[in-house]
Amino acid sequence: xxxxxxxxxxxxxxxxxxxxxxxxxxxxxxxxxxxxxxxxxxxxxxxxxxxxxxxxxxxxxxxxxxxxxxxxxxxxxxxxxxxxxxxxxxxxxxxxxxxxxxxxxxxxxxxxxxxxxxxxxxxxxxxxxxxxxxxxxxxxxxxxxxxxxxxxxxxxxxxxxxxxxxxxxxxxxxxxxxxxxxxxxxxxxxxxxxxxxxxxxxxxxxxxxxxxxxxxxxxxxxxxxxxxxxxxxxxxxxxxxxxxxxxxxxxxxxxxxxxxxxxxxxxxxxxxxxxxxxxxxxxxxxxxxxxxxxxxxxxxxxxxxxxxxxx
Amino acid sequence: xxxxxxxxxxxxxxxxxxxxxxxxxxxxxxxxxxxxxxxxxxxxxxxxxxxxxxxxxxxxxxxxxxxxxxxxxxxxxxxxxxxxxxxxxxxxxxxxxxxxxxxxxxxxxxxxxxxxxxxxxxxxxxxxxxxxxxxxxxxxxxxxxxxxxxxxxxxxxxxxxxxxxxxxxxxxxxxxxxxxxxxxxxxxxxxxxxxxxxxxxxxxxxxxxxxxxxxxxxxxxxxxxxxxxxxxxxxxxxxxxxxxxxxxxxxxxxxxxxxxxxxxxxxxxxxxxxxxxxxxxxxxxxxxxxxxxxxxxxxxxxxxxxxxxxxxxxxxxxxxxxxxxxxxxxxxxxxxxxxxxxx
Numbered sequence: 001x002x003x004x005x006x007x008x009x010x011x012x013x014x015x016x017x018x019x020x021x022x023x024x025x026x027x028x029x030x031x032x033x034x035x036x037x038x039x040x041x042x043x044x045x046x047x048x049x050x051x052x053x054x055x056x057x058x059x060x061x062x063x064x065x066x067x068x069x070x071x072x073x074x075x076x077x078x079x080x081x082x083x084x085x086x087x088x089x090x091x092x093x094x095x096x097x098x099x100x101x102x103x104x105x106x107x108x109x110x111x112x113x114x115x116x117x118x119x120x121x122x123x124x125x126x127x128x129x130x131x132x133x134x135x136x137x138x139x140x141x142x143x144x145x146x147x148x149x150x151x152x153x154x155x156x157x158x159x160x161x162x163x164x165x166x167x168x169x170x171x172x173x174x175x176x177x178x179x180x181x182x183x184x185x186x187x188x189x190x191x192x193x194x195x196x197x198x199x200x201x202x203x204x205x206x207x208x209x210x211x212x213x214x215x216x217x218x219x220x221x222x223x224x225x226x227x228x229x230x231x232x233x234x235x236x237x238x239x240x241x242x243x244x245x246x247x248x249x250x251x252x253x254x255x256x257x258x259x260x261x262x263x264x265x266x267x268x269x270x271x272x273x274x275x276x277x278x279x280x281x282x283x284x285x286x287x288x289x290x291x292x293x294x295x296x297x298x299x300x301x302x303x304x305x306x307x308x309x310x311x
Numbered sequence: 312x313x314x315x316x317x318x319x320x321x322x323x324x325x326x327x328x329x330x331x332x333x334x335x336x337x338x339x340x341x342x343x344x345x346x347x348x349x350x351x352x353x354x355x356x357x358x359x360x361x362x363x364x365x366x367x368x369x370x371x372x373x374x375x376x377x378x379x380x381x382x383x384x385x386x387x388x389x390x391x392x393x394x395x396x397x398x399x400x401x402x403x404x405x406x407x408x409x410x411x412x413x414x415x416x417x418x419x420x421x422x423x424x425x426x427x428x429x430x431x432x433x434x435x436x437x438x439x440x441x442x443x444x445x446x447x448x449x450x451x452x453x454x455x456x457x458x459x460x461x462x463x464x465x466x467x468x469x470x471x472x473x474x475x476x477x478x479x480x481x482x483x484x485x486x487x488x489x490x491x492x493x494x495x496x497x498x499x500x501x502x503x504x505x506x507x508x509x510x511x512x513x514x515x516x517x518x519x520x521x522x523x524x525x526x527x528x529x530x531x532x533x534x535x536x537x538x539x540x541x542x543x544x545x546x547x548x549x550x551x552x553x554x555x556x557x558x559x560x561x562x563x564x565x566x567x568x569x570x571x572x573x574x575x576x577x578x579x580x581x582x583x584x585x586x587x588x589x590x591x592x593x594x595x596x597x598x599x600x601x602x603x604x605x606x607x608x609x610x611x612x613x614x615x616x617x618x619x620x621x622x623x624x625x626x627x628x629x630x631x632x633x634x635x636x637x638x639x640x641x642x643x644x645x646x647x648x649x650x651x652x653x654x
Contacts, residue, residue, distance in 0.1 A: 210401035
């Protein structure tokens with residue numbers, strides 16, 4: 001009798017102790033806010049469609065993007081290109097190739113540039129940022145001065161300067177040229193977060209328990225510093241796509257005509273923009289929409305993760 | 312009895328370019344015997360937290376000058392290579408902090424944070440450490456420890472977080488634990504629980520405890536010996552009962568008098584200590600407390616008082632020219648006390 005009573009009492013106390021605020025994790029919280037954000041859904045749908053297109057593009061393109069199927073309707077001398085017609089809804093380009101197929105297949109190149117340029121920029125930025133943030137002192141000063149020098153050059157100008165170093169421009173050279181200007185952006189962002197973390201109570205508490213420098217940096221500082229970097233990465237995808245398009249437009253992009261790319265198509269349309277503006281309209285429009293999609297996604301993420309928005 | 316920790320003339324100065332160095336801790340000396348609980352008491356800015364961080368060597372190297380000795384079991388911690396100090400932190404000396412939420416890593420589950428200490432100092436494998444961590448959480452009174460191990464700090468209540476931090480600090484059975492205002496951020500009911508827990512664990516493990524607090528209630532319930540700090544110096548030291556029964560320093564007296572009392576008459580006002588700790592403490596050429604002191608005499612402005620034992624009690628140390636008269640003391644004793652003190 002007594003034991004059942006005391007057990008019931010213990011359970012009641014346990015229930016009370018357990019009733020402490022359950023809370024929700026940062027991620028759950030962020031997701032809850034994301035779900036209600038029209039910006040996020042708009043961006044996510046655009047990005048989702050774009051990624052799907054990039055993956056399945058070569059299989060759904062109606063024609064071979066490299067084949068000059070409409071060459072008989074194309075004449076450089078008379079400045080005529082094939083108009084829209086049955087089976088070719090957007091018509092041909094200056095070389096008599098199907099514009100729609102080139103647009104569809106070109107999505108993949110654009111996505112590859114965006115993703116890989118961001119990844120390289122991210123990795124480089126993480127290394128520099130962690131070095132500066134973890135060690136501080138003269139290492140921090142050195143790294144940050146290098147970063148300042150890189151940031152003092154406009155990113156597109158820097159990308160072009162790196163692009164022209166390659167005698168034989170291709171997709172890889174575009175990715176490298178576009179990614180390097182992004183490194184200092186990530187490095188500075190991460191370093192700032194790491195510095196704040198270094199002064200934080202939980203890092204002090206971990207140090208008071210004798211935790212070594214490695215785990216302090218990689219378990220206690222980096223994971224707490226990374227979320228703004230992830231948001232930045234989403235935005236950098238958009239910038240990279242734009243920069244890559246600009247490079248291709250300037251003739252520093254891939255020279256492989258069988259692998260169309262939107263920026264390169266835009267460059268090719270230069271000569272006939274007066275007579276045939278549709279050649280520039282489609283790739284430019286596609287770039288704008290995709291960049292908009294990534295930017296909206298990034299902004300929505302930034303707002304959702306921002307701790308100031310936590311209830 | 313040999314001391315476990317012997318702090319001798321510990322001085323901490325913060326130097327900033329263009330500004331005169333600021334002395335946060337000024338020749339503080341005290342001892343902690345094995346298993347003893349010592350309190351460092353004082354208001355904000357009196358140097359109590361800086362003292363503890365200096366003992367743990369957790370102050371930033373740049374801009375900080377630390378002199379004196381911190382003798383722990385015969386080793387001077389201050390001259391130990393950093394690597395050696397890291398090995399001792401968490402194993403021989405541990406520390407818990409004021410705010411349990413911000414002292415836990417928000418993105419790592421509790422279990423990993425507890426096992427981290429065990430892996431670090433006892434070379435345990437993750438799986439074995441998890442079993443041990445479960446027992447640790449249980450020993451600090453966290454219900455359903457298996458579930459809590461997988462949870463994140465924000466999913467725990469404030470009291471449970473502080474319990475988890477205590478578990479981490481005690482994981483390697485340190486011989487000394489420093490608790491820096493461990494109950495300040497908690498509800499009053501939880502405060503009592505945490506203090507009771509600390510008391511039990513300290514007794515069980517034979518751990519010595521340095522309790523840093525501004526809360527005299529905490530001192531009353533837990534501490535063997537009290538050091539009252541003002542302006543970076545110890546102004547009074549006595550065991551708990553002695554200090555509460557007959558505080559001699561006007562500052563200690565003021566601290567005790569400023570506590571709201573339940574048995575106070577209606578409409579009775581609180582008695583605060585006026586003013587606040589001044590930024591640059593003029594211990595040179597006088598007593599730092601003099602500007603706020605109700606018992607200030609001429610000597611207080613001219614001669615810096617020294618910490619000396621009372622004539623009547625060798626274990627009650629005091630740094631004052633004109634100490635408070637103990638309650639119930641006759642006029643003769645008062646006169647005698649006044650004559651004893653250098654003036």
